[in-house]
Amino acid sequence: MKTRFVLINTSHAGNVGATARAMKVMGFDDLVLVAPRWPNVLRREETIQRASGALDILKNARIVETLDEALDGMTHLCATAMTPRDFGPPTLSPREHFKQLLNAAPAAAPPPEGVAFLFGCERFGMSNEDVYRCHAALCIPTDPHFSSLNLAAAVQLIAYDWREALGGYPAPVANAERGLADxxxxxxxxxxxxxxxxxxxxxxxxxxxxxxxxxxxxxxxxxxxxxxxxxxxxxxxxxxxxxxxxxxxxxxxxxx
The missing domain is CATH 1.10.8.590 (Helicase, Ruva Protein; domain 3)
Known part of the structure; x- marks a missing residue:
């Protein structure tokens, strides 16, 4: 199953670098930027500094002009929208949706070939038009009195929950070579x-x-x-x- 992270109209270069790092620590490497503010954002110093070791993600990232180009090959689209839309897709927590998506009976809904997570610009989030074309709107459970999340932080949370849903990584074992006394x-x-x-x-x-x-x-x-x-x-x-x-x-x- 392919996984892609799509950043739409990103305005801060540092968030692109931090997103690359958030993806890499969870084992994902497909990043697409749709019409970012800076055409050279992948090479900007702030981007590189915030990537902190995830330069391979930046190297392989793509910049496209339209969302249609970014979604090529993706069969299941997840918007990240904290505010439910009246006519939009169902709003679910990431874990709730991932459980439904991966545990559905094959006869009812075959597993998607590619899943794309869409993130809007830092200031305005996702447009209604972009949210409407998605299958689900993921709302990260936060304090209702302060639900504003940094873009890269939101990517990290979604990436973590998705990796866990896919099986996760085993926790490192301390003292793996520790020999027990006989x-x-x-x-x-x-x-x-x-x-x-x-x-x-x-x-x-x-x-x-x-x-x-x-x-x-x-x-x-x-x-x-x-x-x-x-x-x-x-x-x-x-x-x-x-x-x-x-x-x-x-x-x-x-x-x-």
């Missing part, structure tokens, strides 16, 4: 801690009760890494070092 390492660390806790007087070997099994369960829930085992054994070694009357447990060189 049972032998945990047992060795617990033995080290048992000696250290005995040395400090916290554990009474004659009446240990359930302290060590409880610690065992605690460390199991923590899903300790090998590095964390080394840290905990280092703590135990430091505790023993401060109790000279108790012999320190020898720690294998590989685990120090």
């Amino acid at each position: 049972a032998a390492q945990i047992a060795g660390m617990l033995g080290h801690w048992e000696q250290a806790l005995t040395a400090t007087g916290f554990l009474d070997p004659a009446a240990p009760k359930k302290l060590m099994p409880r610690l065992n369960q605690l460390f199991n829930r923590a899903n300790l890494s090998t590095e964390e085992i080394h840290i905990l054994r280092g703590i135990a070694k430091a505790m023993q070092h401060n109790m000279p009357s108790q012999p320190a447990l020898a720690v294998p060189a590989a685990q120090q």
Whole structure:
């Protein structure tokens, strides 16, 4: 499914650059400008600065004179209009419309081959004529007392909701290469801690009760890494070092 972002009569060069950046972070790259204020807007310094790394989007963007040219190949058109039109398409929130669009039964309405999101100029928004030709008018839910959105911010929100509707991107996994400690390492660390806790007087070997099994369960829930085992054994070694009357447990060189 093709996705295209169409900016109509854009007057601020910075918004074009910021739009390119908003599109790129959501994985979209088809940008078309309809009769922008600046014919050289894609090369203006402000545009390039606001794009901030999305220069490939600007490089491939097209400038056309009419909306008809911009919509070539698109089969589903979404206006972005905060004010409903009396005779216009239905006004829906982006998520509501995307759910209907993608989950419709194929027999009732086959999925569109190309979806275009239309954004009007900064000062006046979209004209009625342009809104009327669309299949839906997307209204971003905002505070009703202050619903004015910057153009690039609106693009970012629509791009995010559309990407999520298409399946989204997985969140990055922290510590992807983090190796978990095995049972032998945990047992060795617990033995080290048992000696250290005995040395400090916290554990009474004659009446240990359930302290060590409880610690065992605690460390199991923590899903300790090998590095964390080394840290905990280092703590135990430091505790023993401060109790000279108790012999320190020898720690294998590989685990120090």
